[in-house]
Amino acid sequence: xxxxxxxxxxxxxxxxxxxxxxxxxxxxxxxxxxxxxxxxxxxxxxxxxxxxxxxxxxxxxxxxxxxxxxxxxxxxxxxxxxxxxxxxxxxxxxxxxxxxxxxxxxxxxxxxxxxxxxxxxxxxxxxxxxxxxxxxxxxxxxxxxxxxxxxxxxxxxxxxxxxxxxxxxxxxxxxxxxxxxxxxxxxxxxxxxxxxxxxxxxxxxxxxxxxxxxxxxxxxxxxxxxxxxxxxxxxxxxxxxxxxxxxxxxxxxxxxxxxxxxxxxxxxxxxxxxxxxxxxxxxxxxxxxxxxxx
Amino acid sequence: xxxxxxxxxxxxxxxxxxxxxxxxxxxxxxxxxxxxxxxxxxxxxxxxxxxxxxxxxxxxxxxxxxxxxxxxxxxxxxxxxxxxxxxxxxxxxxxxxxxxxxxxxxxxxxxxxxxxxxxxxxxxxxxxxxxxxxxxxxxxxxxxxxxxxxxxxxxxxxxxxxxxxxxxxxxxxxxxxxxxxxxxxxxxxxxxxxxxxxxxxxxxxxxxxxxxxxxxxxxxxxxxxxxxxxxxxxxxxxxxxxxxxxxxxxxxxxxxxxxxxxxxxxxxxxxxxxxxxxxxxxxxxxxxxxxxxxxxxxxxxxxxxxxxxxxxxxxxxxxxxxxxxxxxxxxxxxxxxxxxxxxxxxxxxxxxxxxxxxxxxxxxxxxxx
Numbered sequence: 001x002x003x004x005x006x007x008x009x010x011x012x013x014x015x016x017x018x019x020x021x022x023x024x025x026x027x028x029x030x031x032x033x034x035x036x037x038x039x040x041x042x043x044x045x046x047x048x049x050x051x052x053x054x055x056x057x058x059x060x061x062x063x064x065x066x067x068x069x070x071x072x073x074x075x076x077x078x079x080x081x082x083x084x085x086x087x088x089x090x091x092x093x094x095x096x097x098x099x100x101x102x103x104x105x106x107x108x109x110x111x112x113x114x115x116x117x118x119x120x121x122x123x124x125x126x127x128x129x130x131x132x133x134x135x136x137x138x139x140x141x142x143x144x145x146x147x148x149x150x151x152x153x154x155x156x157x158x159x160x161x162x163x164x165x166x167x168x169x170x171x172x173x174x175x176x177x178x179x180x181x182x183x184x185x186x187x188x189x190x191x192x193x194x195x196x197x198x199x200x201x202x203x204x205x206x207x208x209x210x211x212x213x214x215x216x217x218x219x220x221x222x223x224x225x226x227x228x229x230x231x232x233x234x235x236x237x238x239x240x241x242x243x244x245x246x247x248x249x250x251x252x253x254x255x256x257x258x259x260x261x262x263x264x265x266x267x268x269x270x271x272x273x274x275x276x277x278x279x280x281x282x283x284x285x286x287x288x289x290x291x292x293x294x
Numbered sequence: 295x296x297x298x299x300x301x302x303x304x305x306x307x308x309x310x311x312x313x314x315x316x317x318x319x320x321x322x323x324x325x326x327x328x329x330x331x332x333x334x335x336x337x338x339x340x341x342x343x344x345x346x347x348x349x350x351x352x353x354x355x356x357x358x359x360x361x362x363x364x365x366x367x368x369x370x371x372x373x374x375x376x377x378x379x380x381x382x383x384x385x386x387x388x389x390x391x392x393x394x395x396x397x398x399x400x401x402x403x404x405x406x407x408x409x410x411x412x413x414x415x416x417x418x419x420x421x422x423x424x425x426x427x428x429x430x431x432x433x434x435x436x437x438x439x440x441x442x443x444x445x446x447x448x449x450x451x452x453x454x455x456x457x458x459x460x461x462x463x464x465x466x467x468x469x470x471x472x473x474x475x476x477x478x479x480x481x482x483x484x485x486x487x488x489x490x491x492x493x494x495x496x497x498x499x500x501x502x503x504x505x506x507x508x509x510x511x512x513x514x515x516x517x518x519x520x521x522x523x524x525x526x527x528x529x530x531x532x533x534x535x536x537x538x539x540x541x542x543x544x545x546x547x548x549x550x551x552x553x554x555x556x557x558x559x560x561x562x563x564x565x566x567x568x569x570x571x572x573x574x575x576x577x578x579x580x581x582x583x584x585x586x587x588x589x590x591x592x593x594x595x596x597x598x599x600x601x602x603x604x605x606x607x608x609x610x611x612x613x614x615x616x617x618x619x620x621x622x623x624x625x626x627x628x629x630x631x632x633x634x635x636x637x638x639x640x641x642x643x644x645x646x647x648x649x650x651x652x653x654x655x656x657x658x659x660x661x662x663x
Contacts, residue, residue: 187381196369209385
């Protein structure tokens with residue numbers, strides 16, 4: 001077998017090609033991940049002091065009302081953002097899926113918010129939402145209503161963060177939906193027209209089923225992303241008032257870099273990691289169970 | 295849904311994309327239960343015309359009527375037509391059954407009636423075992439049958455077939471051709487098929503509409519199109535191998551028929567009345583291969599050199615070159631012994647030959663009384 005003689009060097013060459021990526025991947029992702037898991041079983045600070053603590057950190061999380069509150073906030077934000085964002089971006093994609101020049105301009109405009117950093121986005125929405133002289137306040141006053149304290153009322157901070165996030169995140173899902181729409185063969189719509197299908201029926205029976213794969217991708221990406229929401233909350237409300245808008249990642253950040261309890265913070269991070277994995281896995285399973293995603 | 299006796303009328307249909315005219319005053323009247331093929335090369339406007347009839351394209355002028363109704367302003371689903379798409383256009387996420395039912399459900403046909411019609415169509419197309427599968431699980435031929443089933447089940451007054459055989463391999467194509475012919479026998483609907491394949495058009499259609507360059511070139515039965523082409527385009531486009539068009543000069547013989555002197559000096563007597571040509575004597579003589587027999591060289595007739603021999607088993611075509619460089623295709627038997635480079639003689643039967651004027655218009659012998 002001459003093939004065996006060549007196989008070993010060929011395999012080495014293959015490894016040589018993937019080695020740079022593999023090295024970066026291992027040192028920047030796998031090692032920190034394993035270290036994080038290891039640290040979560042210790043009482044540790046930022047200066048490297050480690051003391052074995054077993055499951056103490058996890059036991060503490062189970063009874064920590066501040067952590068529980070942040071979990072609730074994260075769920076609320078995700079449940080608020082993902083469905084609305086998905087619906088809005090799908091509607092935008094449907095409206096802008098045409099060759100007209102104006103559609104290209106609007107695609108650019110709606111995508112533009114995505115290139116801004118979270119700092120700029122938050123700054124813009126502070127100007128809009130602040131009760132003293134903000135755009136929202138002025139609009140409400142103009143119609144004879146009192147300004148709403150978006151950034152200080154515990155009932156309004158989470159919607160405020162959600163609105164900011166939705167505005168910031170429009171671009172990518174919209175582009176994914178546009179790409180998905182352009183994959184649908186045009187003759188399907190012609191066949192539907194000859195089958196007497198109109199408007200809503202065409203959308204429900206032709207467009208939406210053809211977008212299934214894209215829809216699953218968007219919802220999974222957004223769920224994974226919004227469960228890790230951080231910057232907007234920290235900059236817009238600082239998690240307040242009284243922790244009413246503090247998501248899990250902000251909790252982790254405060255524990256690690258405010259209180260220097262690295263072990264406790266990494267334990268919370270592991271919980272979030274498992275949560276993201278479980279929820280996105282569940283979504284995929286729910287869809288893939290019915291039929292394979294193409 | 296179907297109204298027996300309904301027929302399609304196109305009246306001065308015009309269509310342009312921007313400054314590009316694609317259909318220029320097309321008119322056609324179809325009889326009930328007629329099978330018409332639109333035959334033409336790519337870009338001739340035949341697909342556009344089909345899509346205008348289906349309602350997938352708007353028209354810029356003229357009328358489309360089906361039966362008693364004017365349909366060019368109606369939505370595609372309200373026209374009482376069904377279409378089989380070139381690439382089938384089956385809904386990929388629906389089962390075969392749902393693909394077929396979709397149009398009837400939109401038309402609010404009762405569920406029991408839909409089930410009966412699906413069962414009937416599935417049985418006749420032998421796709422009963424496939425009803426619960428998705429299109430992605432079917433072969434090309436099976437998809438084609440489902441696409442035909444989806445059209446049949448609507449029981450339309452007019453079937454529109456867009457290159458229905460072009461995506462099938464040769465064996466399947468012959469089989470589907472037979473099935474289309476059988477389908478046609480079972481329904482009282484009319485059929486329009488777009489194709490660029492003359493064999494499909496000749497075998498399936500009652501009449502062929504030859505299109506080129508935005509216009510209808512000729513409408514006729516397959517034999518009319520073949521034997522009496524209206525102009526040099528139709529003559530060259532229909533028939534395999536194509537009709538030979540040999541340049542020559544026309545003069546009149548004693549009986550008033552045109553005789554054509556070819557470039558090498560040989561003269562072919564035709565039965566075309568010379569008066570039909572007007573004063574246009576720079577003509578082309580149109581000869582089907584079967585009008586030119588291959589004979590031994592020498593004594594009489596036209597002398598030529600064989601440049602290619604096509605052997606088809608039961609017969610052969612000999613491509614021969616005259617002394618002046620004009621190529622003529624002759625026929626011979628299956629056992630033709632001619633080899634490339636041989637000198638041959640040709641016996642030209644001018645009785646059925648056509649004469650084409652310098653503008654391409656054909657002149658034929660008067661039809662036998």
